[in-house]
Amino acid sequence: MSEETITLNVTRYRHEKDRAPFIQSYQVPYREDWVVLDALNHIKDELDGTLSYRWSCRMGVCGSCGMMVNGEPKLTCSAFLRDYRPGEIRVEPLENFPVIRDLVIDMSGFMDKLTSVQPWIIREKEKPVSEGEYLQTPDQLDAYQQYSQCINCLLCYSACPIFGLETDFIGPAAIALAYRYNLDSRDEGSHRRNDVITDVNGVWECTFVGECSVVCPKHVDPAAAIQKLKVETVSGMVRGFLMPWSRK
Amino acid sequence: MKHEIFEHDIIIVGAGGAGLRAAIAAAEHAEHLSIALISKVYPMRSHTVSAEGGAAGVMRDNDSEDTHAKDTIFGSDFLADQDAVEILVREAPGELIQLEHWGCPWSRDPDGRISVRPFGGMTVNRTVFAADKTGFHMLHALFQTSLKYDAIVRYDECFVTSLLTDDGRVRGVTNLNLYTGKVQIVMAKSVIICTGGGGRAFPFTTNAAIKTGDGMALAYRAGVGLKDMEFVQYHPTGLPGTGILITEASRGEGGWLINKHGHRYLQDYGLGPATDTPTHRKMELGPRDILSRCHMQEHQKGNTFEGPYGHYLHLDLRHLGEELIDSKLPFVRELTRNYVGIDPVVDPIPVRPVVHYMMGGIHTDTDGKTSLEGLYAAGECACVSINGANRLGSNSLTELLVFGARAGRSAAEFALNQPSPLKSPIDLLAGDEQKRLDDNFLKKEGGTEKVAGLRQEMQIAMEDGVGIYRNEGDMRKTCDTLQSLRERFANIRIEDDTSIFNTERTVALELDFTLDVAETIANSALQRTESRGSHNRIDYPERDDENYLKHSLAFRAPGGPPKIEHFPVTITRWEPEERKY
Amino acid sequence: MEKEMIVNRPDNSKMYHPHMPTAWWFRKWSYFLFMLRELTSVFIAVFLVVYLFQIYHITQGADAYWEIAGQFRSGGWIAFHGVALIFAIYHSLSWFKTAAVILTPRVGGWMVPPWMVVALHIAAWLAASAAVLMLYVLI
Numbered sequence: 001m002s003e004e005t006i007t008l009n010v011t012r013y014r015h016e017k018d019r020a021p022f023i024q025s026y027q028v029p030y031r032e033d034w035v036v037l038d039a040l041n042h043i044k045d046e047l048d049g050t051l052s053y054r055w056s057c058r059m060g061v062c063g064s065c066g067m068m069v070n071g072e073p074k075l076t077c078s079a080f081l082r083d084y085r086p087g088e089i090r091v092e093p094l095e096n097f098p099v100i101r102d103l104v105i106d107m108s109g110f111m112d113k114l115t116s117v118q119p120w121i122i123r124e125k126e127k128p129v130s131e132g133e134y135l136q137t138p139d140q141l142d143a144y145q146q147y148s149q150c151i152n153c154l155l156c157y158s159a160c161p162i163f164g165l166e167t168d169f170i171g172p173a174a175i176a177l178a179y180r181y182n183l184d185s186r187d188e189g190s191h192r193r194n195d196v197i198t199d200v201n202g203v204w205e206c207t208f209v210g211e212c213s214v215v216c217p218k219h220v221d222p223a224a225a226i227q228k229l230k231v232e233t234v235s236g237m238v239r240g241f242l243m244p245w246s247r248k
Numbered sequence: 249m250k251h252e253i254f255e256h257d258i259i260i261v262g263a264g265g266a267g268l269r270a271a272i273a274a275a276e277h278a279e280h281l282s283i284a285l286i287s288k289v290y291p292m293r294s295h296t297v298s299a300e301g302g303a304a305g306v307m308r309d310n311d312s313e314d315t316h317a318k319d320t321i322f323g324s325d326f327l328a329d330q331d332a333v334e335i336l337v338r339e340a341p342g343e344l345i346q347l348e349h350w351g352c353p354w355s356r357d358p359d360g361r362i363s364v365r366p367f368g369g370m371t372v373n374r375t376v377f378a379a380d381k382t383g384f385h386m387l388h389a390l391f392q393t394s395l396k397y398d399a400i401v402r403y404d405e406c407f408v409t410s411l412l413t414d415d416g417r418v419r420g421v422t423n424l425n426l427y428t429g430k431v432q433i434v435m436a437k438s439v440i441i442c443t444g445g446g447g448r449a450f451p452f453t454t455n456a457a458i459k460t461g462d463g464m465a466l467a468y469r470a471g472v473g474l475k476d477m478e479f480v481q482y483h484p485t486g487l488p489g490t491g492i493l494i495t496e497a498s499r500g501e502g503g504w505l506i507n508k509h510g511h512r513y514l515q516d517y518g519l520g521p522a523t524d525t526p527t528h529r530k531m532e533l534g535p536r537d538i539l540s541r542c543h544m545q546e547h548q549k550g551n552t553f554e555g556p557y558g559h560y561l562h563l564d565l566r567h568l569g570e571e572l573i574d575s576k577l578p579f580v581r582e583l584t585r586n587y588v589g590i591d592p593v594v595d596p597i598p599v600r601p602v603v604h605y606m607m608g609g610i611h612t613d614t615d616g617k618t619s620l621e622g623l624y625a626a627g628e629c630a631c632v633s634i635n636g637a638n639r640l641g642s643n644s645l646t647e648l649l650v651f652g653a654r655a656g657r658s659a660a661e662f663a664l665n666q667p668s669p670l671k672s673p674i675d676l677l678a679g680d681e682q683k684r685l686d687d688n689f690l691k692k693e694g695g696t697e698k699v700a701g702l703r704q705e706m707q708i709a710m711e712d713g714v715g716i717y718r719n720e721g722d723m724r725k726t727c728d729t730l731q732s733l734r735e736r737f738a739n740i741r742i743e744d745d746t747s748i749f750n751t752e753r754t755v756a757l758e759l760d761f762t763l764d765v766a767e768t769i770a771n772s773a774l775q776r777t778e779s780r781g782s783h784n785r786i787d788y789p790e791r792d793d794e795n796y797l798k799h800s801l802a803f804r805a806p807g808g809p810p811k812i813e814h815f816p817v818t819i820t821r822w823e824p825e826e827r828k829y
Numbered sequence: 830m831e832k833e834m835i836v837n838r839p840d841n842s843k844m845y846h847p848h849m850p851t852a853w854w855f856r857k858w859s860y861f862l863f864m865l866r867e868l869t870s871v872f873i874a875v876f877l878v879v880y881l882f883q884i885y886h887i888t889q890g891a892d893a894y895w896e897i898a899g900q901f902r903s904g905g906w907i908a909f910h911g912v913a914l915i916f917a918i919y920h921s922l923s924w925f926k927t928a929a930v931i932l933t934p935r936v937g938g939w940m941v942p943p944w945m946v947v948a949l950h951i952a953a954w955l956a957a958s959a960a961v962l963m964l965y966v967l968i
Contacts, residue, residue: 015843016746033489033587045700049752050744054289056456059492059583061384062293071856078586098844100427101749107290108838111404115834119392121351133348135360141353148353148385152292161860164849177392184351208927209863224930231931254836284836395834403836427839748843 004030006081007088008039010051013099021099023090024048036076036091037065040103053103060217063151066158067103068092073155073215094154096164110154113170116196117178122189140185147180147225149218156212156222162205169205170197172212172222179225198233206230251422251433251678256284256401257663259421259436261408261463263287264294265383265645266627266652267442268390270616273656275397278664284434286403286423288458288754291391295444295456296648299383300495300579302375303645305340307364311372313337320643321822323369323535324607324636325781326797327476330820332614332632336643336650343649344376352389353378355576365576366500367642369535369829371528375642380495380579386645403434407754408462410681411439411470414673417621418470422681426754429747431685433678437663438622440655441467442648445606445628446765448758451707453603454486454493460758461765463629467610468764472618473801473813475631477765478773479607479782481639482716484539486602488557490587494580494599496641498592499532501576504564505539506596507551513561517542519829529829537638537782538829540601544716555598562596569593601716605644607635607782608772611801616655622662626655633799636817637781688738688760689753695741699756702740706733706759706766714773719786723774727809730767737763768802768810775812776800793824866923869916876913925950 005027013021026047028039037055044051055065058077065076070090081089097105127134156172163169178197182190197203206226213223258274260267263285271285287294306316316337321328348354348362355363355377367375378385394400406423409431413419420435446461447453468474484505485494499505502525507513512531515522519534519542526533534542543561546552552559565573565580570593573581577592584592609631616624616632627648634647686692706729713726737760744752778792779785798814805811850856854864879901886897900906928950929943 013845014746015748015845021845044751044755045698049699049742049755050746050750052749052751054293056289056293056458057295057298058457058490059298060586061381061579062295062297062456064289064293095847096849098839098841098846100839100844101746104749106839106844108404108835111290111835114392115395118396120396121349121393127349129342129346129349133345133354133362136356137360138356138358140360141356145353148388149381151297151384152290161849161853161863164853181351186349186351207863207867209859211857211859214859221930227927227931398834401834401836406837425837427837432837748839 006030006039006085008036008043009088009090010040010043010103011092012051012102014101030081030085032082034081036067036069036074036079036081036089039081039089040076040091051103052101061151063153066094066153066155068095068158073158075153075155075217078217094158096158096160096167097154105154107154109167110152110157110171110174113174114152114177117170117174118189118193118196119177119181121181121184121187122192123186124188134186136185143185144180144183147176147183147220150177150220151218153217155215155217159211159215161209161211162207166201166205168201170201172226173220175203175229176220176222176225179229194229194233194236197229203229203233251431251675251682253433253435253674254284255668256282256434256436257438258282258659259284259286259434259439261286261421261439261441261466262294262443262627262629263291263391263402264442264444264627264648265296265387265390266648266655267294267440268387268394269649269652270440270442270626270656270659271400272390272394272397273653274660275399277657277660279399281399281660281663283400284403284436285394285400286406286408286421286434288405288407288426288462290404291394291402292388293458294387295459296383296387296645298454298456298493299386299645300380300493301367301497301500302365302377302382302642303344303386303649304367304370304375304640304642305344305646306337306374307341307344307362307376308373311374315371316340316374318822319370320634320640321636322827323638323640324634325638325791325827326793326822326824327479327636327780327799327817328634329632329818330822331818332634334820335614335654336634336647339650339653340646343646343653347386347389347649350389350393352385355379365497366526366528366533367640368496368499368533368539369529369640370642375497375500377497379575380497380577383645406432407757408466409685409757411466411623412674412677412681413470413620414677418623419674419677422678424685424754424757426749429690429750431678431682433674435674437666437668438624438659440616440624440626440659441610441629442625442627442652443629445609446762447603447606449706449762449766449769450480450603450710451704452486452491452711454483454491455603460762461629462758462761463625464609465761465764467618467620467623467625468768468802468804470620470623471804472620472623473611473803474608474765474768475611475799475801476608476633476636476772477606477768477802478714478776478800479635479637480603480714480769481536481605481607481782482540482601483536483604484543484601485563485599486604487583487587488555488560488598488600491602492583492587493602493604494563494583494597495577496536498563498565498577498580500526501572502526502568503532504567505532505599506562506564507546508553508561509551511551513546513551514539514542517545534829535638536604536641537784540716541784543601553598558600560598560600563599564596565592566594566596605639607631607633607637607639608769612655614651614654615658616651617658622666624655624659626652637783689742689756691745692740692742695739697736697740699740699752699759702733702737703759703762706730706763709733710766710769714770717784717786718773720774723770726770727767727774730763730770731809734763734767764804771809772800772802772812791827797824866920869920872909872913872916873920876910876917921954925954
């Protein structure tokens with residue numbers, strides 16, 4: 001009995017050889033428990049060593065292996081072949097990003113945005129380690145925990161048409177991370193972060209398509225973070241205008 | 249060929265937990281130092297991200313540094329250096345609190361204090377955790393905090409190929425810029441290696457694809473000894489097939505290991521009594537080496553299940569209830585649902601032992617210093633040693649903080665007192681490295697061996713020879729296989745001649761490193777004629793303190809297998825005794 | 830940022846830069862609905878202008894008003910108002926959906942589920958509409 005196979009149509013692009021990306025087809029064995037990443041590894045190891053893509057943990061937490069699978073941004077380590085059978089599977093680099101090669105996108109712009117929102121605890125006065133931890137109740141932890149689950153896989157950027165049109169938009173993951181620190185009971189730096197995220201490339205670029213939250217593999221819900229930030233910064237501004245003494 | 253040259257005070261190779269902690273420590277040690285953080289992946293992709301259970305430290309009044317030290321030393325089967333362990337336990341709480349100040353979302357008690365949970369081999373609840381994504385949260389907190397230091401500059405996606413050494417000291421590194429395919433020179437007064445372990449030497453591992461032992465091989469090639477490489481930890485609960493880790497915290501929270509007769513078999517191996525709620529150091533909270541061996545013995549007795557990926561046993565969490573699983577072990581539920589299609593709330597989880605951690609590594613002192621002047625190491629790639637022959641779960645995250653910080657500070661201090669390196673010998677050294685890379689990888693022509701094929705043969709040889717149970721015959725065979733693989737590696741075929749993000753090259757470079765690491769593991773294991781911790785020999789089943797209360801040290805020997813030396817363990821206050829739980 | 834933190838970056842001229850196709854919003858149902866929602870604002874704006882125009886004519890006396898009102902009886906204007914109504918309903922519903930994302934009220938330790946927030950909004954909306962209708966009937 002011949003082994004069942006499945007066809008992967010993979011985007012290839014090597015700047016030195018190709019003027020534009022093209023699609024290359026590979027036949028890989030079909031296995032019930034294989035994910036798209038397993039199929040790519042099979043191609044790399046057995047069929048074509050020249051195919052390049054990023055991957056590492058293969059358990060959905062390192063965030064390396066985001067790609068477009070049949071037009072949807074997915075972590076390929078958790079996209080099972082069985083969910084696409086018997087059709088063919090199209091694997092493309094994440095949309096809205098420049099392509100370095102094959103399935104590898106340029107994420108240096110995202111790294112700059114991440115830095116720009118100052119994603120670290122900001123204190124007016126640091127407490128020395130010798131004085132112990134900042135107390136934080138489970139409820140206070142709960143307030144930001146969801147927004148701390150982002151693995152920087154960039155699926156949300158790929159799903160966001162606003163980012164596709166305006167690549168300077170700080171974008172879902174970075175804004176959600178800023179919000180995560182704003183909500184942290186240990187942090188005192190929200191005004192500094194809000195200066196950045198309410199600026200021209202910040203939250204007001206977002207028109208709430210909502211797809212970022214739909215594709216997020218970690219249920220971070222960046223769309224909610226952005227909408228809440230819009231309301232909070234505006235109400236903060238109004239309050240500051242009406243009661244100038246209340247501004248911290 | 250002229251190379252692009254960059255200069256810094258300190259280079260850190262590897263940007264996982266240890267590398268980031270070292271970078272921050274160095275930045276805080278002296279203001280005007282320039283710190284280069286070089287990694288073959290973006291920092292947040294590093295394998296620290298996959299650590300689940302927690303980080304150990306004395307956090308409560310019912311605990312003491314001495315108990316933590318004793319547990320660690322006992323767990324190490326007395327091979328840990330006790331002075332190093334004393335430093336670890338002393339500095340652990342401060343480091344864990346420091347990380348709290350940097351925003352790590354540790355799980356909390358109702359009163360707002362950081363929570364602690366029980367863990368294998370520990371006598372008290374002392375494992376600090378962030379649900380069951382501790383490593384993920386630690387890594388991201390460290391990375392995000394590192395962004396606020398201007399002194400830290402990053403070389404993301406740069407593959408370090410060699411250490412540049414001259415006049416008995418390290419001068420910098422050469423790296424392959426993945427975006428250009430060109431070799432760059434980065435110079436510094438001190439270099440810290442923080443590249444993690446090399447679990448990918450084995451076929452079945454919890455380790456990520458990037459864990460290929462690069463840094464260990466870099467130091468080894470520069471003449472530094474690799475210490476205690478024979479000690480490879482098998483984690484008793486990995487998912488069959490993928491090897492994905494199911495955290496020990498699932499047992500700390502009360503999970504049971506059961507065989508195909510529904511029996512909690514660990515009580516048959518002296519780990520009882522089988523109580524319903526977890527008892528420290530008993531049953532499922534025994535140490536990893538012993539639990540992994542119990543699994544293999546159950547297999548021998550025919551008490552395991554058989555599946556498409558071989559034998560497995562059950563980890564049963566059903567009695568813990570949905571609420572506890574969702575609050576303390578959400579990632580376990582996510583992983584098992586995704587990768588084995590079962591829900592731990594209603595089904596037991598299939599598990600088997602899987603390669604998880606390397607106790608051995610680059611030989612360092614307690615400041616992370618190696619025998620090569622200016623070279624430091626920290627984290628899994630280093631061996632201080634606090635783990636000895638068997639690491640206790642949740643000590644490694646603590647280790648990377650404590651010794652990452654120490655290495656960062658001492659490398660900074662060293663750099664402050666050194667003149668800038670001269671450029672002239674560097675050009676020459678880089679020229680040699682360029683030629684080696686060109687001949688073997690970048691401009692390699694011909695060749696017939698497939699890298700993936702060699703890698704697979706290596707992995708199988710490692711499992712056959714230096715798995716959970718070992719014996720001389722099999723180990724010799726593995727050593728021979730590795731030797732022949734090394735010869736065949738010279739004949740690899742690299743088809744892709746483009747330079748931008750050419751992963752066919754990096755995969756070959758990685759295997760080149762892993763082969764070195766594999767050789768040190770197999771040869772060190774062959775030389776140790778005793779059983780201790782994770783190193784279990786059928787032909788020498790007893791621990792032999794008279795001859796082997798010693799560290800092994802593997803040195804590179806040109807053209808042949810590594811040369812293995814031994815030197816005594818540091819004992820301070822805990823005399824070796826029989827290790828019985 | 831004052832200082833460059835990243836030393837190595839991919840060369841812009843050596844990458845492939847994809848462009849968003851003009852008809853990007855036809856590629857996904859969710860994108861299409863989003864564009865439709867953006868479009869609602871046009872209809873609602875036109876409706877409001879017309880409405881202001883009508884109010885203005887009321888101030889000019891009954892005759893002036895009925896003369897203008899007569900012109901809105903044409904099929905085109907009725908169709909426009911029908912579409913505007915549908916869009917207004919769609920826009921309102923999507924607004925309530927957004928409200929459920931932004932408002933996550935807690936009652937004690939219990940988090941009010943988003944569907945309930947939407948339901949409360951819809952209920953308030955229906956009540957307000959009913960009140961307006963009553964006013965109309967009474968007068």
